[in-house]
Amino acid sequence: MKPCEIQSHADPLLCPVEAYKSYILHVKNVQCMQKYDNHPDTTLSMLLRHIRDFNKPLSVDSISRHVFMLSDLIVRPPNTPLLKTRALGPTLAAVAGVPSSDIVAQAFWSNYYMFDNYYRLSRSTNSNITESALPLE
Numbered sequence: 001m002k003p004c005e006i007q008s009h010a011d012p013l014l015c016p017v018e019a020y021k022s023y024i025l026h027v028k029n030v031q032c033m034q035k036y037d038n039h040p041d042t043t044l045s046m047l048l049r050h051i052r053d054f055n056k057p058l059s060v061d062s063i064s065r066h067v068f069m070l071s072d073l074i075v076r077p078p079n080t081p082l083l084k085t086r087a088l089g090p091t092l093a094a095v096a097g098v099p100s101s102d103i104v105a106q107a108f109w110s111n112y113y114m115f116d117n118y119y120r121l122s123r124s125t126n127s128n129i130t131e132s133a134l135p136l137e
Contacts, residue, residue, distance in 0.1 A: 032046045
């Protein structure tokens with residue numbers, strides 16, 4: 001496995017590293033174990049838990065419901081469907097100008113093809129090629 005370092009965000013309220021640290025401080029002393037369905041002899045320590053009872057793991061349905069509610073808050077043109085959650089981060093990163101090689105490395109994908117064909121929702125760029133090719137001056 002290749003190591004990957006997640007950088008902190010300058011604003012602590014938007015920082016995934018700080019959010020993770022804070023969350024772990026609250027749940028680290030509470031056991032939340034669950035048998036793995038496909039391998040009954042394997043027990044997992046669940047990371048995502050109910051906010052009121054850290055002993056209870058969040059179900060897939062609960063996580064999906066929360067993601068759907070958050071996705072609905074994203075501003076988008078009228079009559080457009082909700083963005084695919086799996087592609088939201090990579091697409092926003094690409095539109096913001098993050099190099100594709102960095103997106104692929106951060107997501108642990110094996111190659112660019114995965115990002116380009118399955119996760120990139122938009123081909124928009126920050127570059128205006130028309131103005132670059134046909135300058136007014």
